[in-house]
Amino acid sequence: MFRPIASIAATTVGEAIRRKVLLIILLIGVLFLVVAPGLGMLSARSETTVLRGMMLGIIQLTSAVIAIVLTVYMIPNEIERRTIYTILSKPVQRWQFLVGKYFGAVAALLMMMTLMTSVLVFTFWLQQRDASAIPDLIKAPVMYFVQMSLLAAVAIFFSTFVSPLVNFFLSGGLYLLGSLFAPFFQTLQESQGTPQAAKIFAQLVNTILPNFANYNIQNPIINPGQQIQNESSYYLQVTIYGVLYIAGLLVAGTIVFDRREV
């Protein structure tokens, strides 16, 4: 059962790393990461936190663009190029195909994000020569990875029924919405003064809207009020949230894709 999924995932990675668009986006991201320390020195406060925030922002933005560009074309391309025909003529269920594609995307994302994170770690190591700071440094990229996996699942889900261009804006829009407004709706739902109707609405939005903001742990500008008491339990909690949400999206995607004519 898992063998076909693994093969499809491996093939997807092979395709992904050959896509020039993705490599160019990655290259631009890495280029910004490399020049960031130089820019950091220009700023008045040459604090490492500024540099770190900047580099993490670059990693996050680049990863988000890659996650979307990588996934919106994945299923439509298979259908358009009809490579899916031969695959479905083998003993491969549609859900296996979809899940294989998804894991391929996640694996490709992992590779590209690891590369960018390596640049980050290397830069700080050069500056500080302190290996003990590394675990703290990569916490944010790890959470970004969960975030991008969720984003990829959103895009894969939409790709089972909308065109790549529409999907690009849909997934991108949801990402922004979930990053910027999820905390707001959460506050709305929890605060005492909220009217009942608004509370219900907020709860609905909270349930449906993927909470991408969960994972923006290193960005105090975006998440000013967030106080994390127990770090590791928080990370575990949001990771479980992500995995469950991803599973839900894949199930929903399969339901749509099963009925779809290819």
Place this chain on the structure above:
Amino acid sequence: MRPLAAAIETKQLTKTYKSRIHGKINVVDSLDLHVEEGEIFGFLGPNGAGKTTTIKMLLSIIYPDAGEGYVLGKEIGDMSVHRLISYVPERPYYYEHMTGLELLKFYASLFGINDQALFVRLLEKVNLHRDMSKTISQYSKGMQQRVGLAQALLNDPKLMFLDEPTGGLDPIAHREIRDLILSFREEGRTVFISSHELSEVELICDRVAIINKGVIARQGKLTDLLRGGRVEVTFEGVTEQWLKDKGMQDSHVRTIAGGVLLDTTEEEDINSLIDAVRSNSGRIVSIVPRRKRLEDLFIQTVTDAPAQAAKKTITVEGAN
């Protein structure tokens, strides 16, 4: 009851597409197919007749709107049967970045097969072993078609679907593919070929169905369908009148330069006529069979069709 021997059986299988101009159209219309195990079956029809659509339904790539279909005794949609069948698409729709060997490896892994010796053997069979490290994008069209046949053999299938296997290939490539298909039958496989290249089909198929505008117009043994050819026999030493007096059905007799020419149907008992001519001290100059050709049957079938098509349009409009 379905006969156990049927490799493919469809009953009233129908696929409807909506088109903006024509409304709803039955692209495949109440199809009753019957394919025996172990035969090469030719599924013939002009472009757009519904051949690929039928194959895609049998493979559950698309879903029928009405009717039933059985592949190796299992209702279509039953994935377990996909272990026993294989498919070569109309055009080589494969991952271009893979080498021939990688492609086999990939498709084999979908069956849980990993057998390097098998891959090499199959590439040898389709004469690609020298090119197995080239990528698909470097393959010629004929090579891509052959690697397609190789991947279709990975699971040692009982039934193979080949959609226009020789489409757009040169005569040498045609011949290679044809020989391979014949070898599949020798290996005991059932082969379902869709094609509009009739000379090809005539050479290798046991039975055929002719489909036109989604409707099966003819189906049967090739030898039966092509029955009714004519024979021209030229005699010396007998008169035109003598031959006419034999009273053969559907025949013409006329005197030509080298003797008397009889143009009659294959069904007539020509042997006893020849005996009679000889005992009458006549001589046979030549016997030329003018066999009915598949192409004639095909053209006749397809040009007969406008009546059916018109009927269909009326029902469609009636339904709206």
